[in-house]
Amino acid sequence: MMKFFFMLVFMIPLCLKKNMFWLVQMSMFMLFFLFLNSMMIIMNYCNLSYMMGCDMLSFGLILLSIWICCLMIMASEKLNKYSFYLNFFLMNVIFLMIMLYLTFSMMNMFMFYLFFEGSLIPTLMLIVGWGYQPERLQAGLYLLFYTLFASLPLLLGIFYIYNNLNSMMLYFLKFYDMNLYLLYFCMILAFLVKMPMYFTHLWLPKAHVEAPVSGSMILAGIMLKLGGYGLLRVLIIIQKISLKLNILWIIISLIGGFYISLKCLTQVDIKSLIAYSSVAHMGMVIGGIMTMNYWGYMGSYLLMIGHGLCSSGLFCLANISYERLQTRSMIMSKGMLNFMPSMSLWWFLLLSSSMAAPPSLNLMGEISLINSMMSWSWLSMIMLMLMTFFSAAYSLYLYSYTQHGKYNMSLYSFSMGVSREFLLLMLHWLPLNLLILKIDYFMIWF
Template identity: 60%
Template sequence: MMMKFLFLMIFMVPMSFIKKGFWLNQCLYMLMIFMFFFEFSFGFCFSSLSYTWGVDLLSFVMIMLSFWICSLMILASAGIFKEEYFSNLFLLVMLFLLFSLFCTFASVNLFVFYLFFEMSLIPTLFLIMGWGYQPERIQAGVYLLFYTLIASLPMMVSIFYYYQFNSSLDYFFFFNEVDSLMFYLCMSVVFFVKIPMYFIHLWLPKAHVEAPVSGSMILAGVMLKLGGYGLLRLMVVFSPVALSINFVFIVISLVGGFYVSMICFRQVDIKSLIAYSSVAHMGLVLGGLMTMNYWGMGGSLAMMVAHGLCSSGLFCLANISYERLGSRSFFLNKGLINLMPSMSLWWFLLSSSNMAAPPSLNLLGEITLINSLISWSLYSMIFLAFISFFSAVYSLFLYSYSQHGKIFSGTYSFSLGSVREYLLLFMHWFPLNLLVLKGDYMINWF
């Protein structure tokens, strides 16, 4: 069943080279989403299963998110199409990226997962270095590449070791637990980099600031979730050692989330603020995962989906302002309520979702993760209170500083935005607030 989607993506390669076929590709992505919806199984075990591919609820949600974000990336990148800025090559890179993400999430074998996990790095690098805005994008690309590669080589060795130990790399046969700290660290560090955990997060703000809107969307929407997905899949293998050492990573996540929230107040670049807020939110996800309890696992999935939609939508808004003003600085992006009054509603809706206001899925994820962490230790309440409070503070700071204030740097034309932009933002916000009605699937996935 999975092969039909792989073949669909392979046969879409010639479609990328059709002249003026940019929006046709967008429609095909939407068709693919519609087809994939019918793969949903109401049970919680694997369905559409073959020797190499299969989906359970975790895989299904992640693949759905990948399809959705990749489709919206094309919708957000109309500038590439209008200026004929290698739009055919852009579509090809997008397709390659979606292919690698689909294979990563649909594989039921650890080595196949690792192979495509690494492969998804290449098209992301192409997006940043090919369609980025500033010359610093080369440095950002190098950061992205080397942070991930250095951490992923030990993982490859530990996969071979586990194969020798377990005689199988299929998820179904992960019965033998490995009680080795070295194995745990070698296997997990690449996921910590991807999430990213505080201390090894520096590649993320750099990559976001230099990436085009499509690059930022896929980084925030799906690439950060690869780390959480990998940990959710593999935690069963190293549970004995994880139970004794995980407190270190929980402390780093919570204290790091608090520090990063502080860093958010000092940003003068809109994209940089949204990127640092991603580090704070994913720190909460990592903390919940490391508690290794029911609430933590379910809450981390809900938070990953919520963050993927919300953060991606905020990057779209930042790009809409950038296209009109030519700058992402808070000092220039002032008083946008006067320039683009109809966009202020979207700024408010997505900023409120970012601070986990009801009825967004962020609220469900955050409440569940707070439950998980407080049941692990009451002392975690201190930093959780700070993280929750400051996430509201920097979200309001982002909204109020950009929408209010005097416009002091020249005169700009008034703009109401295009229908495409409203559709783009609606398709981020609507599922984000609709999915909370099916929160039982998120929380009870295992």
């Protein structure tokens, strides 16, 4: 585990030299394939080094992080073209990658908390440094205060556990069961805000709309998954009390997911529609985790990885359209089918994956989550039906609104799309739809 960490650290000097943009990206791809081969799929923690360890849950999420970071660099070619604080941008991406890598591979709970919070700083820099409108400062503050305010109780909870059990190693804590109400809320709140759960989701659409394409990709691709990962790790310590109180979060997530799906249908900004759809998907993930059964566990893991690839790809598409038209308004970006017919195919493919059409990972994840919540209570079916229906509705709404219709007459100069953009979208779509062939790795490992 340490060797990959050092590879990331030694990529930092590359950022300081000129014309290293694509070299850094190639190094990240190399890291991805090395890491992919480093771990044969085994069931328990492996590749143990000082305080670091990796099981299947962290393995998949670290791979996703490296992949999204490569694609972030590829999507931000405009910064390279205009040399817009390029070296600082690359360094920021690598620092973010280091933080994420350490968050997912830590076995010590305090270290996990430290890097969980640390990943906030490079994200904040991305939003404030490379965002588009002046409102990005407000969006950055929202992001910072929402997540920091909720995660201070988590720190106190971790110290309380250490004080009582004299250990903070996640592997040992699974043998204990702390049956305390206050501890339960302390441990869980930070992750629910990070996910984000309905009621605590206000920071997300703001952050997405103001962030540059790389910021949106990392937020949608990885940052929301930190919450799910934390929940899957922490619920082991508070099982008994979770069985009593989890009903609260399931109800909020299901009803909230339905509300947010309706909210998506009223959006006029492409980016904010995709951001709100993330909240609806994460609502399902929270519901699945909180039922605390096998299907929920597997489904949430699957949907997190599927959503990471899918949502990130949609933000790339929104950015490609934004670079051409200089607007994110759906009314202004009508009739794209006339101008970019090939890009329309990618819109269709990624939106169909987003509404869980086969053969995407999202489909398998949603089936598992529906199974999990149905076995918990048949009443959840009502909300689940509405959520899946409206998920298809807003995906089709976004597609038909942006691709069809009469195009804006003020457009006069246009590029149909370059090979870099098509490659970028393909690298989102292929893993999302080909991983279904190895679904057994996701479903039977634990």
